[in-house]
Amino acid sequence: MFNFNNMKLSLKIASGIGLVATLFIILGVYTIINLSKINNDVTDLSAKYVPLVESMASIEKVYLKANLYSKAYVTRADEKSYKNAEKYINKTNEEIHKLEKQVDKFQNMKSMIERLEEFDEFLQEGKSLLKKMKEKNIELDKLMAEANEYGKALSYDLTVYSTIQSQKIKKDIKSNKPLNIVSNRIIKMLFADNSIDIIKTYRINALKAIIKNDNLYMKDNLVNLDKIYSEVDKILTMTTKDVDRNKLNNIKKNLKNYQETVLKIVKTRLKLDELEQNREKVSNNALAFTELLSIDGFNSIKTNSTNAGQVQKTVKDFIFAGLVTCVLLAIFGCWVIISSITKPISKIVEKLNNTSNAVTEVSGQISSSSQQLASGSAEQASSIEETSSTLEESSSMVKQNTENTNQAAGLAKQTKYAADKGYSEMTEMMDSMQEIKKSSDEIGKIIKVIDEIAFQTNILSLNAAVEAARAGEAGKGFAVVAEEVRSLAQRSAQAAKDTAGIIENNINLSEQGVYVAQRVNSSLSEINDQAQKVSELLDEVSTASQEQAQGISQINNAISQMEQIVQNNATTAEQGANAADSMSVQAVNMKNIINELIVMINGANKSTIADQYSNVSVQEKKSVPNRIKKTAQITIDKTPNKPVSKVKKNLRSNNTKVVSPEDVIPLEDDTEGF
Amino acid sequence: MEELQVKSQEGKYLTFYLGNEDYGIPILKVKEIIGMMNITYVPRTPEFIKGVINLRGKIIPIMDLRLKFGMKEKEYNERTCIVVAEVIINGSQRHLGIVVDTVSEVINIIGKDIEPPPQFGAKIDENFLTGMGKVKDRVVMLLDIEQIINSEEFVALFNNMREEETATV
Numbered sequence: 001m002f003n004f005n006n007m008k009l010s011l012k013i014a015s016g017i018g019l020v021a022t023l024f025i026i027l028g029v030y031t032i033i034n035l036s037k038i039n040n041d042v043t044d045l046s047a048k049y050v051p052l053v054e055s056m057a058s059i060e061k062v063y064l065k066a067n068l069y070s071k072a073y074v075t076r077a078d079e080k081s082y083k084n085a086e087k088y089i090n091k092t093n094e095e096i097h098k099l100e101k102q103v104d105k106f107q108n109m110k111s112m113i114e115r116l117e118e119f120d121e122f123l124q125e126g127k128s129l130l131k132k133m134k135e136k137n138i139e140l141d142k143l144m145a146e147a148n149e150y151g152k153a154l155s156y157d158l159t160v161y162s163t164i165q166s167q168k169i170k171k172d173i174k175s176n177k178p179l180n181i182v183s184n185r186i187i188k189m190l191f192a193d194n195s196i197d198i199i200k201t202y203r204i205n206a207l208k209a210i211i212k213n214d215n216l217y218m219k220d221n222l223v224n225l226d227k228i229y230s231e232v233d234k235i236l237t238m239t240t241k242d243v244d245r246n247k248l249n250n251i252k253k254n255l256k257n258y259q260e261t262v263l264k265i266v267k268t269r270l271k272l273d274e275l276e277q278n279r280e281k282v283s284n285n286a287l288a289f290t291e292l293l294s295i296d297g298f299n300s301i302k303t304n305s306t307n308a309g310q311v312q313k314t315v316k317d318f319i320f321a322g323l324v325t326c327v328l329l330a331i332f333g334c335w336v337i338i339s340s341i342t343k344p345i346s347k348i349v350e351k352l353n354n355t356s357n358a359v360t361e362v363s364g365q366i367s368s369s370s371q372q373l374a375s376g377s378a379e380q381a382s383s384i385e386e387t388s389s390t391l392e393e394s395s396s397m398v399k400q401n402t403e404n405t406n407q408a409a410g411l412a413k414q415t416k417y418a419a420d421k422g423y424s425e426m427t428e429m430m431d432s433m434q435e436i437k438k439s440s441d442e443i444g445k446i447i448k449v450i451d452e453i454a455f456q457t458n459i460l461s462l463n464a465a466v467e468a469a470r471a472g473e474a475g476k477g478f479a480v481v482a483e484e485v486r487s488l489a490q491r492s493a494q495a496a497k498d499t500a501g502i503i504e505n506n507i508n509l510s511e512q513g514v515y516v517a518q519r520v521n522s523s524l525s526e527i528n529d530q531a532q533k534v535s536e537l538l539d540e541v542s543t544a545s546q547e548q549a550q551g552i553s554q555i556n557n558a559i560s561q562m563e564q565i566v567q568n569n570a571t572t573a574e575q576g577a578n579a580a581d582s583m584s585v586q587a588v589n590m591k592n593i594i595n596e597l598i599v600m601i602n603g604a605n606k607s608t609i610a611d612q613y614s615n616v617s618v619q620e621k622k623s624v625p626n627r628i629k630k631t632a633q634i635t636i637d638k639t640p641n642k643p644v645s646k647v648k649k650n651l652r653s654n655n656t657k658v659v660s661p662e663d664v665i666p667l668e669d670d671t672e673g674f
Numbered sequence: 675m676e677e678l679q680v681k682s683q684e685g686k687y688l689t690f691y692l693g694n695e696d697y698g699i700p701i702l703k704v705k706e707i708i709g710m711m712n713i714t715y716v717p718r719t720p721e722f723i724k725g726v727i728n729l730r731g732k733i734i735p736i737m738d739l740r741l742k743f744g745m746k747e748k749e750y751n752e753r754t755c756i757v758v759a760e761v762i763i764n765g766s767q768r769h770l771g772i773v774v775d776t777v778s779e780v781i782n783i784i785g786k787d788i789e790p791p792p793q794f795g796a797k798i799d800e801n802f803l804t805g806m807g808k809v810k811d812r813v814v815m816l817l818d819i820e821q822i823i824n825s826e827e828f829v830a831l832f833n834n835m836r837e838e839e840t841a842t843v
Binding site (some may be wrong): 452455456458459462463465466469470482483486 | 686688701702704705706707708709752753755777779780
């Protein structure tokens with residue numbers, strides 16, 4: 001890991017400043033980026049959103065006009081209103097297309113295009129509805145004209161019929177026609193007048209209903225005209241002339257046509273109402289859309305501006321926070337750097353001070369140790385002399401040992417030789433035994449042969465006896481010979497048998513002798529082995545004794561060397577004591593240098609720490625035992641006088657206590673003991 | 675011959691051993707005594723017939739007396755002997771080799787020392803025994819060889835051999 005404490009001093013300072021500078025640069029870059037962002041937002045607001053809102057407002061305006069003219073057309077049903085309405089609808093359409101083109105540029109307003117298209121659809125629907133209404137109105141006008149004609153015709157026919165009847169009544173009265181005819185005529189005339197009244201009333205009421213827009217009334221009151229049909233039928237029964245009948249029928253037909261036309265009118269009007277309702281709905285929807293559009297526009301502007309404001313606020317906060325952080329970091333960095341420089345130095349100074357104190361103390365210790373070493377060396381020398389004399393004694397004893405061992409080894413060798421000789425003789429004896437046994441076996445074989453011969457002789461003698469017996473009296477002498485031969489054979493067989501027994505005994509004895517010889521043999525070989533071992537052991541003892549003698553002579557050499565070394569040690573110890581004294585003087589020098597360093601770090605005013613350090617050193621200086629003073633004479637000889645006097649001066653200038661020269665430099669009185 | 679028989683058993687006997695017992699056959703029945711020779715085995719013969727030997731150009735059947743007497747067979751050694759006896763079968767003289775443990779001696783047994791064979795307890799049919807000879811403190815069983823071999827087997831064997839002999843002659 002990277003360690004700040006291990007860095008160079010200059011690098012530490014440079015890194016501190018560099019850190020602060022880097023932070024400021026980061027802050028500045030961030031601010032510039034965010035300000036440009038805010039600027040972009042504001043530009044967007046003026047360049048994009050404001051025209052959008054304007055066109056949205058104009059769409060609303062134009063459409064309101066279109067709606068107004070449409071309503072006017074509904075109430076008036078005139079050509080001018082219709083045209084105006086159409087004109088404004090088209091205008092609205094154009095405006096929508098314009099807006100669509102504008103909106104198309106913005107990625108974030110795709111939803112608005114959809115909304116605008118929907119709105120356009122409403123507009124087109126409204127337009128078509130208006131067109132349908134216009135068609136219906138034209139139809140209505142036609143029907144109205146038709147109804148009017150039928151009504152007029154009916155009224156005219158009835159009036160004519162009434163006039164004719166009244167003229168006929170006058171004529172009949174004049175010509176004194178029977179009363180029933182006259183009354184019929186009166187009935188006819190009354191019917192005509194009555195009908196005219198009914199029709200008139202209905203037509204007036206129908207017009208009123210149209211004005212009031214009461215279609216139901218027109219439809220319901222058509223029943224009132226049905227009375228006329230029954231009246232006409234009644235009068236037709238009374239009428240005989242075809243001309244009259246035709247007239248009446250014509251009236252009937254017209255009435256019917258009128259009724260139908262009125263029904264058609266009612267139907268058309270109802271349709272118109274329906275259309276109007278639809279259109280109203282559509283226009284309401286469209287109006288709601290226009291409102292939504294303008295609200296959308298405003299909202300987008302609002303969000304944009306709030307966004308910009310927020311960004312601005314964030315930037316402001318960030319800059320503020322950044323500034324505070326930078327300042328804090330700078331303070332902290334400075335503190336870290338300063339402490340990292342001063343702390344280690346003061347620590348080092350403290351350590352140096354401690355070390356110099358320790359050095360002073362240690363030099364004293366070394367001096368005393370050297371003294372001890374010198375006295376110890378003397379003691380060692382005397383004890384070494386004693387050891388040397390003892391060693392000489394033991395050396396002579398070892399020599400005697402060696403001689404004795406050599407004699408014993410010779411004896412052991414002689415024993416071994418004797419055992420060897422006994423062994424070889426024993427082996428010879430065993431061979432002889434074996435030969436005895438062999439020859440006994442051979443004798444046995446010979447005896448067996450003799451025995452066999454005896455047997456054969458016996459058989460021969462028996463055969464001879466048989467032959468003698470066969471020969472009868474002549475063979476008697478021969479039989480005696482045969483008997484003798486037989487007894488000889490038997491004796492020789494007996495002798496052979498006895499000899500065989502003796503030989504067998506011999507063989508057994510020689511076997512026993514072989515067995516004993518073998519045992520003796522093994523005992524002798526054991527003796528041989530033991531003698532060999534004794535000889536070996538004695539050899540080892542002998543060599544060990546020789547080695548011992550060599551070792552003792554080596555020890556003698558070593559002791560003489562040791563004597564020399566002890567003498568050297570004594571002189572070296574003295575030199576060490578001198579060196580320790582000179583070291584203590586050097587330690588005092590070092591202390592002065594440290595004091596200078598302390599002043600440099602803490603300033604001349606704050607000399608308290610320095611005093612503290614130097615006090616300690618003086619106290620320790622005082623506690624150094626006298627032996628240093630004794631040995632310090634050599635130090636003065638080796639080091640020039642100037643540094644010593646300098647040391648004295650420094651001690652005086654920095655310390656409140658004045659150290660007497662006797663404490664540092666030894667006086668001649670003290671050197672007596674040295 | 676007839677006189678000798680009338681004079682009962684008195685005369686010279688060749689004694690031999692079978693096991694621990696002494697046996698004796700009249701010396702005049704003995705042709706000669708020979709040591710053991712190579713015996714040629716003849717098939718389809720009784721167990722006690724060991725075979726035949728060629729004694730100086732003469733074929734002689736060999737009988738093991740131990741086996742004939744129903745004793746345990748003993749391996750032949752240098753002491754084993756063949757006693758060639760002269761026997762009369764169907765009126766013609768024939769030679770027969772008898773294998774014995776070993777031959778002992780030729781002794782003369784006088785009449786008063788010979789007693790008739792006992793009527794019981796003998797190991798062999800008393801027809802074989804002609805008497806019991808007392809020699810010093812021993813007893814010698816005196817045998818009649820012809821009685822021993824007087825059986826159908828022997829007759830058949832010798833007949834065959836004669837036929838063979840005549841055929842060869």
